[in-house]
Amino acid sequence: MARTAKKNPVDRFFSVMTAAAAFSVIVLIAGILYVLVSESSLAIGRFGVWRFLSSTDWDPVRQSFGALTNIYGTVLTTVLSLAIAIPLAVGIAIFVTEISPNFLKGPIGAAIELLAAIPSIIYGMWGLFTLSPIMSTYIEPFLKKIFSGVPLIGILFQGTPMGIDILTASVILSIMIIPFTASISRDSFNLTPAVVKESAYAIGATRWEVVKNVVIPYSKLGVFGGVVLSLGRALGETMAVAFVLGNNHRITTSLFDAAATITVTLANEFAEADSDVYLSSLFYLALVLFVLSFITLAVAKFFLLKAERKYSR
Amino acid sequence: MTREQIRKTEGFIALSLSTLAALGGLFWLVFILGDVLVHGIKALHIDLFLNDPAPPGVDGGGLRNAFVGQLLITVCATLIGVPMGVLGGTFLAEYARGRKIARLISILADIMVSVPSIVIGTFIYAVLVKPIGHFNGWAGAVALAIIMIPVVLRTTEDMLSLVPWTLREAAFALGAPYYKVITQVVYRGAATGILTGVLLSIARVAGETAPLLFTSFNNSFYSLDMKQPVASLTVTIFQYAMGPYDNWHAQAWAAAFVITIFILILTITGRLIIKWRYK
Numbered sequence: 001m002a003r004t005a006k007k008n009p010v011d012r013f014f015s016v017m018t019a020a021a022a023f024s025v026i027v028l029i030a031g032i033l034y035v036l037v038s039e040s041s042l043a044i045g046r047f048g049v050w051r052f053l054s055s056t057d058w059d060p061v062r063q064s065f066g067a068l069t070n071i072y073g074t075v076l077t078t079v080l081s082l083a084i085a086i087p088l089a090v091g092i093a094i095f096v097t098e099i100s101p102n103f104l105k106g107p108i109g110a111a112i113e114l115l116a117a118i119p120s121i122i123y124g125m126w127g128l129f130t131l132s133p134i135m136s137t138y139i140e141p142f143l144k145k146i147f148s149g150v151p152l153i154g155i156l157f158q159g160t161p162m163g164i165d166i167l168t169a170s171v172i173l174s175i176m177i178i179p180f181t182a183s184i185s186r187d188s189f190n191l192t193p194a195v196v197k198e199s200a201y202a203i204g205a206t207r208w209e210v211v212k213n214v215v216i217p218y219s220k221l222g223v224f225g226g227v228v229l230s231l232g233r234a235l236g237e238t239m240a241v242a243f244v245l246g247n248n249h250r251i252t253t254s255l256f257d258a259a260a261t262i263t264v265t266l267a268n269e270f271a272e273a274d275s276d277v278y279l280s281s282l283f284y285l286a287l288v289l290f291v292l293s294f295i296t297l298a299v300a301k302f303f304l305l306k307a308e309r310k311y312s313r
Numbered sequence: 314m315t316r317e318q319i320r321k322t323e324g325f326i327a328l329s330l331s332t333l334a335a336l337g338g339l340f341w342l343v344f345i346l347g348d349v350l351v352h353g354i355k356a357l358h359i360d361l362f363l364n365d366p367a368p369p370g371v372d373g374g375g376l377r378n379a380f381v382g383q384l385l386i387t388v389c390a391t392l393i394g395v396p397m398g399v400l401g402g403t404f405l406a407e408y409a410r411g412r413k414i415a416r417l418i419s420i421l422a423d424i425m426v427s428v429p430s431i432v433i434g435t436f437i438y439a440v441l442v443k444p445i446g447h448f449n450g451w452a453g454a455v456a457l458a459i460i461m462i463p464v465v466l467r468t469t470e471d472m473l474s475l476v477p478w479t480l481r482e483a484a485f486a487l488g489a490p491y492y493k494v495i496t497q498v499v500y501r502g503a504a505t506g507i508l509t510g511v512l513l514s515i516a517r518v519a520g521e522t523a524p525l526l527f528t529s530f531n532n533s534f535y536s537l538d539m540k541q542p543v544a545s546l547t548v549t550i551f552q553y554a555m556g557p558y559d560n561w562h563a564q565a566w567a568a569a570f571v572i573t574i575f576i577l578i579l580t581i582t583g584r585l586i587i588k589w590r591y592k
Contacts, residue, residue, distance in 0.1 A: 032436045035436050036432075089334075090334075099332060108339065236430070
């Protein structure tokens with residue numbers, strides 16, 4: 001590959017420049033990890049690893065910090081939002097690939113992708129001003145009326161619906177991640193060879209049976225990768241939830257309670273941290289989030305690559 | 314019911330549900346965009362662009378500082394992020410084409426595209442704010458640039474890979490060194506694609522708020538000094554929307570409207586270019 005050309009000094013310079021730019025990605029990731037670890041070393045030294053992760057303390061006055069309330073909020077909103085988003089996103093993908101007439105495929109796909117382009121702060125603000133009042137006056141009282149008497153599920157719907165709570169945050173988060181999941185699922189569905197689908201139709205399968213028994217099994221790797229990718233996105237989403245989650249460092253069981261995620265805590269408290277331990281604990285939280293989302297995204301990438309290899313065979 | 318009827322009913326129900334899901338997706342889009350449009354246009358006024366903010370609680374005033382600051386930060390981020398991204402992508406697609414290291418960097422860049430932007434904010438705070446002692450515009454620009462790099466890098470890599478290898482061979486045959494082949498043949502072939510990547514990456518960072526919260530912070534005065542805190546539209550929206558005053562809320566809607574329109578135009582332009590060029 002043009003080995004001789006490399007002897008040219010300008011070419012050598014240019015290749016070194018490009019290499020430096022490319023390696024900046026590795027340097028940045030390593031740098032972020034290093035800086036976050038060294039900045040949180042004070043908190044790591046004081047609270048340890050397991051104690052920090054398992055403590056529900058978040059008390060700037062007594063300078064005692066633990067991550068559990070934040071992790072709990074992050075995991076809870078993420079899981080809830082995925083539970084809402086996945087069925088909708090897969091439904092959208094099925095509609096776009098299998099049901100919709102051809103002239104609608106482009107526009108609907110584009111519309112869903114525009115939803116992905118809207119910045120998260122717009123979602124957050126819209127959630128605060130528009131969705132939250134709707135949730136607190138109509139949807140949440142309705143849910144409370146139905147479910148609060150039911151054993152077990154009932155505890156999820158206790159308290160006064162205020163609109164600034166886990167449920168509202170999860171709904172907004174789900175609206176935000178639907179486009180990611182939907183467009184990756186659509187792309188995976190589209191890769192199912194027409195011949196395979198046609199064979200299923202030929203033996204008399206209905207359209208839904210083709211989707212259920214041919215398309216989904218064939219593309220499940222890609223869809224799963226898309227879901228995990230959305231999970232990674234949801235874990236780190238800040239502004240969409242910062243407006244409507246409150247900032248409440250308690251473990252609560254009701255979806256109508258305010259909570260805190262790692263991102264919301266960082267957004268609200270980072271610029272105001274008034275002591276070294278406080279700031280260091282916030283860096284520690286950022287480190288936990290970075291590691292958590294990096295692993296999630298790496299897993300997603302692994303499955304997407306595996307899917308890609310499978311389809312290209 | 315016969316078995317056929319059961320199968321048909323089941324199919325009908327499932328497909329209806331998918332159709333409903335698609336309608337639901339469109340419903341949210343229309344709902345959110347419509348809401349931003351209605352509230353935004355109501356609050357849109359020429360003063361918004363020409364005046365600086367009034368003191369809290371006083372009516373009137375504008376967001377000139379935030380518009381200018383946002384532009385400043387975004388332009389600086391683009392000036393840092395785009396060259397890095399394009400050069401990096403060039404390395405992956407040309408000098409290191411097919412090597413393991415190119416594959417690794419490409420995968421890492423893909424992961425980095427989705428790394429929480431607030432984490433990048435904390436990183437930049439530690440590197441560029443804490444040592445200097447105060448929030449500054451450059452920190453915000455660098456934070457946004459870090460978000461841009463992997464996006465531009467990956468698009469550049471993909472677009473350069475689309476340029477046929479024979480085209481390079483033709484240039485090599487004329488005796489051109491590799492850098493000339495890249496800058497004068499390959500870049501020209503992939504220019505539209507790279508430009509699209511740049512547009513989309515600008516659209517991506519223009520709406521970022523989290524990495525600016527504790528880097529460029531906010532400034533209620535008009536300032537072009539990147540060494541000082543610089544206002545941005547997104548941080549201003551956050552502050553105003555969470556604030557107690559009605560005219561703050563109105564201005565937040567107006568700012569949200571402007572930024573959404575800007576980003577949608579960039580995104581749609583980018584997609585149209587791709588559609589038009591790479592059918």
